[in-house]
Amino acid sequence: MGLDRRGFIHLIVGGAVGTLFTPIPWKFADDLSIWTQNWPWIPRLKHGEEARTATISKMCAAGCAVNIRTVGGRPVAAEGNPNNVLSQGGLCPLCAAGVQMMYSPSRLPGPMKRENDSFKQITWDEAAALLADKLNATVGKDGKLAMISGDESGTINEVLSGFAAALGATDYYLMPGDGQTSSRVWTGLMGGEGQIGFDLENADLTLFIGADALESWGPTVRNQKAFSASRPGGEKPKASYIYAGPVQTRTAAVSDAWVPVLPEGLASFTLGLCYFLVKNGASVDTRDFDSFKNLVMSHYTPDKVEKLVGLKPDTLQDLSRKLAQAKRPLVVVGSEFGQGGGQALQAAGAALNLLMGRLNQPGGMIAMPEAPKVVDAALDRKDLLAKDLVSYLMNMEKGRAATPDVLMVYEANPVYALPQSEAMAKALAKIPFKVSFSTYMDETAALCDLLLPTPHSLERFDDVYTPHGLGFSAWALAKPVSKPACDNLNSADFTLKLAKAMNIDLGFEDFESVLQAKAEQLGAMGGFFADEAAPWDVRSGAASAEAASDVWDGAQEGKAWCSVATVDQRALRLGAEVLAKAAQPSPDVSYPLSVSPTLQLNVGSQKVATPPQNLTTIRNTELRGKASFVQVCGQTAGKYGLSEGAMVKLTGPRGECAAKVHITERVMPGVVEAPLGFGHSAWDAYTRGKGDNTYKILSVTTEPGTGETVWTGSKVKIAKI
Amino acid sequence: MKEMQIVRQSGGALAFLAGVLAALVIGWWIFPQVLFSKQEQPIRFSHQVHVVGQDMACDDCHFYREDGSFAGLPTNEKCGECHEDVMGEDPAEEKYVTEYYQEGKEVPWLIYQYQPDNVYFSHNAHQQYDCTECHPNLADNDSPPPYYRNRISGYSKDTMKMWRCERCHAQNHVSNACYVCHK
Numbered sequence: 001m002g003l004d005r006r007g008f009i010h011l012i013v014g015g016a017v018g019t020l021f022t023p024i025p026w027k028f029a030d031d032l033s034i035w036t037q038n039w040p041w042i043p044r045l046k047h048g049e050e051a052r053t054a055t056i057s058k059m060c061a062a063g064c065a066v067n068i069r070t071v072g073g074r075p076v077a078a079e080g081n082p083n084n085v086l087s088q089g090g091l092c093p094l095c096a097a098g099v100q101m102m103y104s105p106s107r108l109p110g111p112m113k114r115e116n117d118s119f120k121q122i123t124w125d126e127a128a129a130l131l132a133d134k135l136n137a138t139v140g141k142d143g144k145l146a147m148i149s150g151d152e153s154g155t156i157n158e159v160l161s162g163f164a165a166a167l168g169a170t171d172y173y174l175m176p177g178d179g180q181t182s183s184r185v186w187t188g189l190m191g192g193e194g195q196i197g198f199d200l201e202n203a204d205l206t207l208f209i210g211a212d213a214l215e216s217w218g219p220t221v222r223n224q225k226a227f228s229a230s231r232p233g234g235e236k237p238k239a240s241y242i243y244a245g246p247v248q249t250r251t252a253a254v255s256d257a258w259v260p261v262l263p264e265g266l267a268s269f270t271l272g273l274c275y276f277l278v279k280n281g282a283s284v285d286t287r288d289f290d291s292f293k294n295l296v297m298s299h300y301t302p303d304k305v306e307k308l309v310g311l312k313p314d315t316l317q318d319l320s321r322k323l324a325q326a327k328r329p330l331v332v333v334g335s336e337f338g339q340g341g342g343q344a345l346q347a348a349g350a351a352l353n354l355l356m357g358r359l360n361q362p363g364g365m366i367a368m369p370e371a372p373k374v375v376d377a378a379l380d381r382k383d384l385l386a387k388d389l390v391s392y393l394m395n396m397e398k399g400r401a402a403t404p405d406v407l408m409v410y411e412a413n414p415v416y417a418l419p420q421s422e423a424m425a426k427a428l429a430k431i432p433f434k435v436s437f438s439t440y441m442d443e444t445a446a447l448c449d450l451l452l453p454t455p456h457s458l459e460r461f462d463d464v465y466t467p468h469g470l471g472f473s474a475w476a477l478a479k480p481v482s483k484p485a486c487d488n489l490n491s492a493d494f495t496l497k498l499a500k501a502m503n504i505d506l507g508f509e510d511f512e513s514v515l516q517a518k519a520e521q522l523g524a525m526g527g528f529f530a531d532e533a534a535p536w537d538v539r540s541g542a543a544s545a546e547a548a549s550d551v552w553d554g555a556q557e558g559k560a561w562c563s564v565a566t567v568d569q570r571a572l573r574l575g576a577e578v579l580a581k582a583a584q585p586s587p588d589v590s591y592p593l594s595v596s597p598t599l600q601l602n603v604g605s606q607k608v609a610t611p612p613q614n615l616t617t618i619r620n621t622e623l624r625g626k627a628s629f630v631q632v633c634g635q636t637a638g639k640y641g642l643s644e645g646a647m648v649k650l651t652g653p654r655g656e657c658a659a660k661v662h663i664t665e666r667v668m669p670g671v672v673e674a675p676l677g678f679g680h681s682a683w684d685a686y687t688r689g690k691g692d693n694t695y696k697i698l699s700v701t702t703e704p705g706t707g708e709t710v711w712t713g714s715k716v717k718i719a720k721i
Numbered sequence: 722m723k724e725m726q727i728v729r730q731s732g733g734a735l736a737f738l739a740g741v742l743a744a745l746v747i748g749w750w751i752f753p754q755v756l757f758s759k760q761e762q763p764i765r766f767s768h769q770v771h772v773v774g775q776d777m778a779c780d781d782c783h784f785y786r787e788d789g790s791f792a793g794l795p796t797n798e799k800c801g802e803c804h805e806d807v808m809g810e811d812p813a814e815e816k817y818v819t820e821y822y823q824e825g826k827e828v829p830w831l832i833y834q835y836q837p838d839n840v841y842f843s844h845n846a847h848q849q850y851d852c853t854e855c856h857p858n859l860a861d862n863d864s865p866p867p868y869y870r871n872r873i874s875g876y877s878k879d880t881m882k883m884w885r886c887e888r889c890h891a892q893n894h895v896s897n898a899c900y901v902c903h904k
Binding site: 003006007008010011012013014015016017018019021022023024027028030031032034035037038044045047048049050 | 733734735736737738739740741742743744745747748749752753756786788790792793796837838839871873874875876
């Protein structure tokens with residue numbers, strides 16, 4: 001009996017019916033649904049023991065004290081460390097994203113060298129041999145080797161600058177910042193000693209002039225903690241805050257008052273306040289006080305200040321009255337975006353604090369001892385801060401300074417984050433052999449010939465000593481929380497090893513030993529751990545603390561070493577002669593608007609682009625699609641025919657950029673507020689090509705009298721496109 | 722004519738039954754064998770040697786951490802307390818010591834009761850139950866049983882399905898709300 005067509009159909013139907021009584025359809029459907037939930041690219045959790053390791057995150061310039069939560073040894077989240085006084089349990093937006101940035105797609109996988117337009121991965125030994133070869137050719141020839149560091153507060157500068165010095169090079173520069181300008185003014189122009197800081201915690205009235213202290217200036221999280229401690233919820237505020245600057249920044253928004261002042265007029269405004277104090281009999285015991293008095297009484301009268309900065313005399317007088325009435329007033333000056341502010345503003349701010357008798361007083365301006373040096377060959381701190389990178393690069397661009405043969409860049413992005421950035425990038429591009437120690441493929445790394453990635457901040461030994469703005473000396477240690485996620489090597493260890501191979505003795509075998517020596521020297525200075533007593537309470541006499549016995553052990557537990565020691569001044573000056581030339585703005589009719597750049601840490605910093613997890617914190621009036629926004633007030637918008645959302649071109653003397661317009665009364669007339677942190681051309685898909693780079697339109701001028709390079713108050717013209 | 726019709730009808734029924742039978746055989750016997758791939762553990766670990774021979778207790782290796790989380794299978798850190806170097810003559814031990822411990826690699830053990838990441842299961846909350854109510858008892862086992870991996874879903878054959886969780890919760894008057902297990 002054969003199987004005919006009808007029989008075959010019966011067989012198939014029987015098979016189908018029979019299948020319904022088997023697990024096949026039900027199991028298949030079930031497993032298929034599970035399969036669709038488990039695509040191979042979905043990351044899997046790593047289970048394991050949960051732990052917390054205290055360290056310092058250096059994603060931001062000041063550094064945040066963090067407890068890194070690990071699961072099975074793998075970092076998963078950053079939490080604030082309440083036992084460390086640097087940030088007191090808080091976190092800035094960059095350090096909050098620190099763990100995520102360990103796994104950023106823009107991380108460099110290992111040492112690489114350029115081959116035409118791409119990079120080829122090489123071994124660390126090959127990289128060291130290649131660099132040693134290039135460096136040997138520069139030995140003893142000053143000007144042939146230059147280094148740029150993006151870390152203002154770390155001991156790694158001693159290793160790198162000591163190495164440079166041993167090779168006969170003196171061109172070692174930090175990326176620009178207010179800390180350097182403050183040092184140049186205090187230890188240079190004013191003949192002072194030590195590092196200037198501000199005891200915010202003990203002040204009862206703080207006037208921020210320019211410095212956006214609660215958003216991005218100085219040790220931001222500590223500033224925020226001081227602010228919140230003085231404004232307890234439901235209680236009477238213990239301190240008042242006033243912000244003076246061209247934009248109602250986030251600092252201004254929470255202060256008791258915002259005084260709009262043009263960015264180029266901040267020094268004149270400050271000297272205008274000095275006028276009232278001097279008029280009321282205030283004086284400072286310096287040789288040039290009479291010259292200073294003559295200067296402010298003749299050139300910074302309320303009427304003249306009104307002409308210079310457009311501020312009503314009554315407003316200025318009312319402000320000076322508040323300062324006079326406060327028991328512990330404090331003036332904190334700085335650039336709105338933490339760099340390029342000029343010496344006149346810093347000198348005027350220091351003079352105002354001195355006139356109020358606030359030097360080395362609780363709640364005042366504090367002159368603190370510098371960190372002890374442990375690498376003998378390294379640059380002294382004062383000399384390090386005195387060097388001006390922007391001036392050096394401008395001279396190189398104009399052919400006034402020799403172009404080095406080798407440039408080494410540590411954790412800095414000068415191609416992106418310097419004023420008139422396109423011109424700066426051209427100057428840097430002329431250097432024949434460029435080396436980057438960046439963790440990420442930033443704009444500078446993309447231009448370099450040799451990439452020697454240093455581990456992420458949470459994967460290495462590092463430290464931070466008294467970031468600019470802190471009101472007490474502090475030192476904290478960063479230690480590796482996990483092994484580097486990529487084939488990275490600590491730049492300090494690499495340098496020490498390279499030095500040894502080149503027969504240069506820097507006195508240490510590895511960076512951990514350098515930091516141990518630093519801890520030992522700090523221990524010899526006295527000081528205490530801040531978990532025993534808050535340093536501001538020790539300074540005011542409200543608490544006392546026993547001297548720290550073993551700084552290294554305590555630092556490894558995540559404690560910050562602190563000191564409230566002050567430095568007495570011997571031959572202080574007010575710099576009156578220089579101020580007379582430097583402080584007054586000069587109008588430029590070709591470029592009628594002043595740019596006020598805003599640095600918001602959620603968007604990024606000089607050296608870090610926007611972390612992917614922070615993208616959702618950017619408002620649609622800051623970035624929409626591929627366009628970033630500049631902000632102007634209604635009066636400025638009306639004057640130039642601008643409407644909300646209009647696309648405009650901002651043109652400065654050395655560059656231009658495009659943006660959309662947002663109209664807001666947070667910006668004073670005659671000013672364009674422009675965000676920093678957008679317009680990256682490297683990094684990753686999360687940041688590349690989003691918005692335009694405001695650094696392009698910041699133009700550098702030379703401050704009369706001081707020769708300081710200045711780019712606050714950069715001038716632009718605006719046109720619809 | 723009529724005879725031919727009867728033959729056709731019976732032939733049709735036979736074909737139908739043959740189809741049913743074939744489907745049942747494939748569905749109940751062949752399909753389960755094809756669906757799961759049989760895999761062996763990377764190291765032939767003997768519970769018998771450790772539990773009986775060395776008098777070790779279960780929670781010497783399968784313990785709760787200080788924070789209450791369950792350690793699950795021991796890692797090199799735990800195994801290395803004894804097996805820093807090869808102790809005996811068992812090739813499985815030698816393989817572990819030389820290929821994993823001394824190389825700093827964790828053993829990729831195959832987890833019989835593997836649950837996906839979207840299931841939040843707390844061993845601590847189920848401490849009152851005996852381990853063997855959910856896990857096979859391997860305490861006397863000299864050679865680990867084969868691991869059967871579902872070729873479609875990728876899960877272990879022994880992965881507990883959600884209906885079993887729900888049934889036990891219902892029987893013990895514990896909430897079966899989604900968020901209890903899926904955070």
